Amino acid sequence: MSQSNTSVPAIRYRGAGVTYAGGVKALKGIDLDIPAGQFVVIVGSSGAGKSTLMRSVNGLIPLTEGTLEIAGQPMPDKPGRALRRLRADIGMVFQDFRLVKRLSVLDNVLIGRLAHVPTWRTITGLWPKAEVEIALEALERVGIVDKAYVKASQLSGGQQQRVGIARALAQRPKIILADEPVASLDPVTSHQVMQDLLRINRELGITTIVNLHFLDLARRYGQRIIGLRHGEMVYDGGGETVTDDQFREIYGRPPGDDDFLGGVA
Numbered sequence: 414m415s416q417s418n419t420s421v422p423a424i425r426y427r428g429a430g431v432t433y434a435g436g437v438k439a440l441k442g443i444d445l446d447i448p449a450g451q452f453v454v455i456v457g458s459s460g461a462g463k464s465t466l467m468r469s470v471n472g473l474i475p476l477t478e479g480t481l482e483i484a485g486q487p488m489p490d491k492p493g494r495a496l497r498r499l500r501a502d503i504g505m506v507f508q509d510f511r512l513v514k515r516l517s518v519l520d521n522v523l524i525g526r527l528a529h530v531p532t533w534r535t536i537t538g539l540w541p542k543a544e545v546e547i548a549l550e551a552l553e554r555v556g557i558v559d560k561a562y563v564k565a566s567q568l569s570g571g572q573q574q575r576v577g578i579a580r581a582l583a584q585r586p587k588i589i590l591a592d593e594p595v596a597s598l599d600p601v602t603s604h605q606v607m608q609d610l611l612r613i614n615r616e617l618g619i620t621t622i623v624n625l626h627f628l629d630l631a632r633r634y635g636q637r638i639i640g641l642r643h644g645e646m647v648y649d650g651g652g653e654t655v656t657d658d659q660f661r662e663i664y665g666r667p668p669g670d671d672d673f674l675g676g677v678a
Contacts, residue, residue: 421485422446423588423620424470428479430644431465439465441644443479449587450618452611454625454635454652458664461641463624467590470622471503472496484587501528504581504619506591506610510573514566518557518576521565522548525583551579554616555609571602578609589613591623595630600674603627607634627674628660 429443440462447453455463468474469481472488481488483503489495504525512521526544534540552558555575560568565576574594581589591610595603607623611634614621625631631638632652640648640663648655648663660668 423449425482430478432477452614452636454631457641462644502587504584504586504589508593512565519561522579525580551582588620629673
């Protein structure tokens with residue numbers, strides 16, 4: 414699904430902040446526009462606010478200050494139909510995959526269609542043919558359609574993450590959020606997953622936001638890098654041009670070996 418109105422940002426923050434119970438400020442004064450179709454990587458040390466920023470996009474973590482608009486529409490300030498409708502347009506890819514291991518790969522991907530079919534069909538497993546075709550197409554895009562009828566428990570970690578991407582893709586989303594999607598994967602598989610996300614972004618024009626810890630991946634794949642430190646945005650620039658000194662400013666220290674994935678040229 415291509416983005417149609419590129420004049421309105423897919424995501425717009427103004428003066429956005431999140432303060433948790435106990436007074437911990439996870440985000441402070443975020444002013445940020447993300448154009449439709451952009452591939453954005455967010456970096457920062459643990460506790461910098463990366464996950465808070467990402468999870469505010471689909472309303473999992475509400476702002477306590479400022480405003481957030483998705484495609485020009487204000488983020489709903491309470492649960493309900495408007496928030497459910499917004500979330501139907503936002504796919505999520507998780508670090509720990511979040512698959513139902515006893516179900517087949519196809520059934521896991523069909524979970525991405527829950528917002529589009531009556532509840533009785535999901536309970537009975539009587540999915541319309543058109544929905545199954547959408548799920549199979551999503552699996553084909555990540556190269557594992559041949560695993561459609563295999564139980565998710567039988568897949569490798571990299572294959573499970575591809576199922577997670579296919580599930581998000583099956584939503585036909587306008588935005589994909591990927592929260593540390595390669596944290597538990599080996600270097601070769603990490604690059605494959607990042608390449609899948611980037612290719613989907615380029616082919617379908619889906620706005621994509623990826624939280625990453627590894628700086629070499631951020632530099633290689635980030636069309637745009639947002640750097641967070643102590644809840645504040647301290648860097649906004651291109652992945653190809655970010656320097657080690659700028660990474661030092663983002664992290665508040667020199668980058669160490671653990672900040673780089675390595676292993677693949």
